[in-house]
Amino acid sequence: MKKSVRKAVIAGNWKMNKTPAETTALINEMKPLVADADCDVVLCVPYIDIAAAVEAAKGSNIKIGAENCHWEKSGAYTGEISADMLVAAGVDYVITGHSERRTYFGDTDVTVNKRTVAAVEAGLTAIVCVGEYLEQRDQGVTNELVAMQTKIALQGIPADKLNQIIIAYEPVWAIGTGRTATADQAQEVCAVIRNTLAEIYCPKCAEAVTIQYGGSMNAGNADELLSRVDVDGGLIGGASLKAADFSVIVKAASK
Ligand code: PGA
Numbered sequence: 001m002k003k004s005v006r007k008a009v010i011a012g013n014w015k016m017n018k019t020p021a022e023t024t025a026l027i028n029e030m031k032p033l034v035a036d037a038d039c040d041v042v043l044c045v046p047y048i049d050i051a052a053a054v055e056a057a058k059g060s061n062i063k064i065g066a067e068n069c070h071w072e073k074s075g076a077y078t079g080e081i082s083a084d085m086l087v088a089a090g091v092d093y094v095i096t097g098h099s100e101r102r103t104y105f106g107d108t109d110v111t112v113n114k115r116t117v118a119a120v121e122a123g124l125t126a127i128v129c130v131g132e133y134l135e136q137r138d139q140g141v142t143n144e145l146v147a148m149q150t151k152i153a154l155q156g157i158p159a160d161k162l163n164q165i166i167i168a169y170e171p172v173w174a175i176g177t178g179r180t181a182t183a184d185q186a187q188e189v190c191a192v193i194r195n196t197l198a199e200i201y202c203p204k205c206a207e208a209v210t211i212q213y214g215g216s217m218n219a220g221n222a223d224e225l226l227s228r229v230d231v232d233g234g235l236i237g238g239a240s241l242k243a244a245d246f247s248v249i250v251k252a253a254s255k
Contacts, residue, residue, distance in 0.1 A: 008039035008226070008253040009166055009210050009233040011065060011127055012240025013095060018045065020052035026243060027056035033247035037061060038254035039233065042093050043240065044127070047081055054090035065093030065127065068101055071114035083115075083122035094119045095235075097129045097153060099172045109152035117156050120164045127166045127235060128153045129214070130193070134173035142171075146189055147196040159201045166210045167193050168235040174215025176237055180225070186213040187228035194230050219248035226252050 018026060023045060034041050044065035045053045053064045070080035086094060096119060097112035107115075112128070119126040130149035132142040150167060157165060169189050174181050181189075190211045197206035213225050214235030225231055233253055239245040 003229050003232065005207060006210050006232045009042060009212060010037075010039055010246075010250050010253045011042035011044055011093065011095075011166075011168075011212065011233070011235050012246060013067065013098070013214070013235055013237050014043065014045045014049070014240060015067070015100070015237060016046060017241055018049055020049050023049040023052040024056045026241070027053060027060075027062065029243040030246060031057070031060045031062065033243055034250045035061060036254075037250045039250060041250055042127075044093060044095050050086070050089050050091060063092045064090065065095065065125075066091050067095050067098065069094045069096070069115055069119055069122075069124075071111070071118040073118075083118045083124055086124060087122050091124065093125045093127060093166075095127045095129060095168075097149070099129060099131055099170060099175060103172070109149055112149075112153050113155050116153050116165075120157055120161050123164075125164045125166060127168050127212070129168045129170050129235070131170040131172050131175075131189075131215070134171075137171065137173065142189060143192045146192055150193055150196045151200060154197075154200060159205050162197075162201060162205055162209055166212060166233075167197075168212040168214045169193060170214035170235060172215075176216070178216050180216040180218075180221050181213065183224045183228050183231070186225055186231050190228070190230035190232075217249065219245040222249040222252040223255075226255075 069083045096115040101107040116126045210232045212233040217234040218239040
């Protein structure tokens with residue numbers, strides 16, 4: 001099977017940026033710029049912006065995602081949001097296991113797995129983030145580490161739910177640093193992820209899964225990164241806050 005069998009997905013990750021009013025303005029600016037996209041376009045926004053984002057994106061090709069979810073359906077979890085709540089709010093996607101959640105908020109491979117399972121059970125598409133720290137790359141353990149993160153994150157996800165899974169390879173050293181992985185580095189690890197999926201599920205199942213690269217992807221380097229056979233899209237932080245830059249990346253993925 002070829003790359004053409006998979007959906008290219010460009011997803012913005014706004015992180016802790018934008019108020020509801022700014023959300024409406026930015027999505028209104030983006031809508032015409034991405035209207036002719038030949039890829040899926042997703043914006044993952046802060047919880048507080050979801051209502052405004054869903055409203056602004058109505059009738060367009062932009063889908064809305066959240067940046068995290070809790071694994072329980074409801075209960076005494078102050079400050080948390082469940083996957084069912086996200087669905088009820090009109091959300092279609094959710095990021096799980098972003099390195100900032102792992103690094104600053106105690107997420108582990110086990111909790112990332114729980115969040116991913118809950119997201120998929122609720123009907124969301126999970127954008128599952130994996131990736132190594134610079135130290136781990138220097139130690140030569142990137143491939144093993146990313147394979148392990150992928151395996152643990154997907155425990156309990158059956159093959160017939162893989163269409164609700166996107167894996168985002170995000171080397172931590174490239175996130176928000178302006179330092180991008182080379183296209184060769186991105187391709188190598190995305191291929192490792194696909195081989196891991198083939199091992200857990202089956203080669204044909206693995207061919208159908210969208211694998212993104214994330215980490216300082218921008219209007220200038222998207223073309224090159226997305227040209228690689230196993231890089232099916234991008235998870236975009238900084239450049240997703242600028243309509244013009246984001247739309248250039250969407251165009252690169254639409255080729
Ligand atoms: P960046 O963020 O594009 O700003 O590096 C990517 C991400 O964290 O998903």
